[in-house]
Amino acid sequence: MTIKKKVGQLVKKHGTSDPFELARAMGIEVIYEDLGKSLGYFSSLYRTAIIHINKNLSNEKQLSTCAHELGHIILHPEINTAFLKANTYFPTTKIEQEANEFMVELLFNQGDDQVVTVKEATEKYGIPEQLLYKNF
Template sequence: MFIKERVDQLVKKHNTNNPFKIAEELGIQIVYEQLGSILGYYSKTHRCKVIHINESSPREQQIFTCCHELGHALQHPEHNTAFLKANTFYSTDKIEQEANEFAIELLFNQGGDQIVTLREATETYGISEQLVYKNFCD
């Protein structure tokens, strides 16, 4: 599983699964701004990578959004992603699916075998049950 291996290497290299710290160490800017119903998006302009996060989102949602957009920055660095809107985690677009998988792997990677329950994923981070099942129960 390529994404899981990549996330494991990333966590080991940076000694954290904190997406904000990893982005900082990789020189990826994080900008908080009013985005309405948009949770966040990734952009790259003139070799400058930026993760945009909705400053009005709850902190847990900002964490997941940062994980998702970091996935875009690392897996699809040349693409300016479409806006990640509320309740669009079910995108059939391969790039969005990969970013979602990356986000879940990073968010719940503790460098060991810690088990995160479906309830923790859905209640704490607002991740849909469908998305969690797709990534952990397939």
Template sequence: MSIRNKVGLLVKEYGKSNPFELARALGIEVIFEPLGDSMGYFSRFKRTAIIHINESLPYKKQVSTCAHELGHVILHPDTNVAFLKSNTYFSTSRIEAEANEFMIELLFNQGKSNVITVYEAVEHYGIPNGLLDKIF
């Protein structure tokens, strides 16, 4: 199933496209904490997924970070990306690209009355133009 279809099914099933609300509906904890240069990551503790978000980010960047990390939880539930990056030679570029695609699909899936353009997404959520070029 494509990432677009997965996002569409989640939004339809839970009636939410806000990543914080969707995480709550899915039973995923979201924690805001000081993370230095890191925007966020996800972890598991006793089968509970936890999304960690840098508390010093502007709110809109927290939203896009939550959507990206939610993508990891949904698409890569058993993959510890931080461990792979720091302890192996495994390339995480595909995993990161999929989480970015999930983020964009979720942020664009705001309902027919709230559809935003690519340019609005870039400005509103701080999504890099280069990332959008790779997906669209």
């Protein structure tokens, strides 16, 4: 199943494309903490997914980070990318790209009334420009 279809099913099932509302509806805890230069990550404790978000980010970047980490939980629930990056030579580029695609689909391609320009998406939300052109 494509990422677009997965996002569409998720939004239809829960009636929202807001990643924070989706996390709440799915029983995923969202924690805000000082993560230094890291935007966020997800962890799992006793089969409970937790999204960790850097509390120092703007609201828009917290939103896109939550959507990205939600993408990891939906698409890669058993893969700990932070561990892979720190302790192995396993390439995580494809996994990160898929989470980014999930984020863009969730935040910008659901037909909401909200219109976000490429400039806003890159500056406010921190979305890589090349990813936007691929998905818009």
